[in-house]
Amino acid sequence: MNESREVPMLFYGLMVLAMLGWGASWVHVKYLSGFLSIHEIIFWRYLLTALSMLPILYFLGLPLRIDRPTLLNALLAALIMILYTWLFIAGTKLGTAGLGGAFVTTLIPILTFALVALLRRQRLSGRQIAALALGALGVATILNIWSFRAEEIFRLENLYFILAAMSWAVLTIVSARASRMHPLVFSFWLYALVTLMEGLFLTDFSHPILSQSWMVDINLLLLALFSTTFATSIYFVGSQKIGADRISSFTFLVPFSAIGLSALFLGEVINMEMIVGTIMAVVAIRMLNKKQVAGSR
Numbered sequence: 001m002n003e004s005r006e007v008p009m010l011f012y013g014l015m016v017l018a019m020l021g022w023g024a025s026w027v028h029v030k031y032l033s034g035f036l037s038i039h040e041i042i043f044w045r046y047l048l049t050a051l052s053m054l055p056i057l058y059f060l061g062l063p064l065r066i067d068r069p070t071l072l073n074a075l076l077a078a079l080i081m082i083l084y085t086w087l088f089i090a091g092t093k094l095g096t097a098g099l100g101g102a103f104v105t106t107l108i109p110i111l112t113f114a115l116v117a118l119l120r121r122q123r124l125s126g127r128q129i130a131a132l133a134l135g136a137l138g139v140a141t142i143l144n145i146w147s148f149r150a151e152e153i154f155r156l157e158n159l160y161f162i163l164a165a166m167s168w169a170v171l172t173i174v175s176a177r178a179s180r181m182h183p184l185v186f187s188f189w190l191y192a193l194v195t196l197m198e199g200l201f202l203t204d205f206s207h208p209i210l211s212q213s214w215m216v217d218i219n220l221l222l223l224a225l226f227s228t229t230f231a232t233s234i235y236f237v238g239s240q241k242i243g244a245d246r247i248s249s250f251t252f253l254v255p256f257s258a259i260g261l262s263a264l265f266l267g268e269v270i271n272m273e274m275i276v277g278t279i280m281a282v283v284a285i286r287m288l289n290k291k292q293v294a295g296s297r
């Protein structure tokens with residue numbers, strides 16, 4: 001009995017680390033964008049991620065087999081992933097990692113819920129409408145829209161972050177069509193296809209990666225191995241150990257870890273609008289998740 005109790009507690013701790021990893025990805029990207037091009041970051045991140053997932057899949061006994069319809073779905077998802085990652089990096093390069101981490105990670109679930117409801121022509125309840133309104137208010141507060149200063153609200157990085165969140169919402173819906181395949185196997189094919197397309201068509205290899213400083217290499221490794229492979233694997237394995245409903249609560253740590261780590265390692269200033277807006281958006285996401293979980297039961 002002690003072992004059965006220890007397993008969930010272990011995954012609670014691992015899930016906290018995984019969410020810190022997802023939040024840290026914004027910090028790593030902000031640093032790397034000063035030394036590498038966007039496509040270099042994308043290629044090396046997902047190449048290292050795909051390679052590092054192979055021993056995990058082997059250890060879990062998950063075969064790499066993929067049928068043609070799922071492969072085509074993964075190919076479409078890879079194209080969207082490239083678009084999302086480009087927007088995510090471009091916005092972070094222009095703006096701050098803390099703003100991007102708070103804004104995008106709270107906007108994604110709100111947009112995903114709204115998009116799914118629209119596609120399904122789902123009639124929203126009063127609770128869901130209130131949650132979406134609260135989420136929109138929170139996102140507007142993160143952007144400091146109440147300053148009414150156009151030069152702050154309509155900055156290019158904000159547009160990149162909005163488009164990044166929209167593209168990830170679409171990616172979530174496209175990836176959900178691969179429900180017959182284990183999420184980790186689908187993720188491997190997704191990362192492998194992103195690497196292949198980047199390497200063949202988009203990345204300029206005339207700039208040797210090993211000529212950079214050791215800090216660039218460390219941040220690239222952490223971005224791939226900790227923020228992507230480890231965090232993604234723990235999330236999917238943890239969802240089987242402690243349940244999808246409870247594990248979704250851990251994602252609320254991501255925007256706050258992005259804000260905190262950006263302040264700690266990049267010296268970014270945390271303003272009150274960002275904190276208040278993030279809390280409002282997180283509460284809204286929690287309301288939407290509660291409704292979805294209650295409905296599924």
